[in-house]
Amino acid sequence: MQTPPTIIEVVVSDELLGFHLEDGRFISVPMAFYPSLALATPEERGRFEINGSSVYWPELDADIGVEGLLAGAREHHHYARQAVERAVRLGRLPKTALEKTGAPLQPV
Numbered sequence: 059m060q061t062p063p064t065i066i067e068v069v070v071s072d073e074l075l076g077f078h079l080e081d082g083r084f085i086s087v088p089m090a091f092y093p094s095l096a097l098a099t100p101e102e103r104g105r106f107e108i109n110g111s112s113v114y115w116p117e118l119d120a121d122i123g124v125e126g127l128l129a130g131a132r133e134h135h136h137y138a139r140q141a142v143e144r145a146v147r148l149g150r151l152p153k154t155a156l157e158k159t160g161a162p163l164q165p166v
Contacts, residue, residue, distance in 0.1 A: 064111055074086045075089055091133060094115070095122075097145040098141075120137070
């Protein structure tokens with residue numbers, strides 16, 4: 059089994075999450091794939107730890123790896139739901155966001 063490439067730089071914006079890899083590739087997905095990050099503040103998204111082939115956001119308890127990005131994987135619905143609950147609790151989304159399923163999440 060081949061080891062995933064190491065992340066050397068992380069790019070996080072309102073639109074995308076991207077990793078610059080040691081082999082020269084840049085891979086990215088839309089930020090909407092990861093509600094835990096999409097619903098966080100820019101400051102929260104900026105506080106992360108690179109751990110080889112994955113990135114961890116301690117405040118958000120989010121861990122995203124190279125293999126997931128390469129596969130185009132989205133955040134598991136359980137963690138996405140937790141992100142919505144956190145955003146409602148912090149006043150970033152209206153309480154009605156907890157009733158919606160599958161709808162795009164828009165901060166208040």
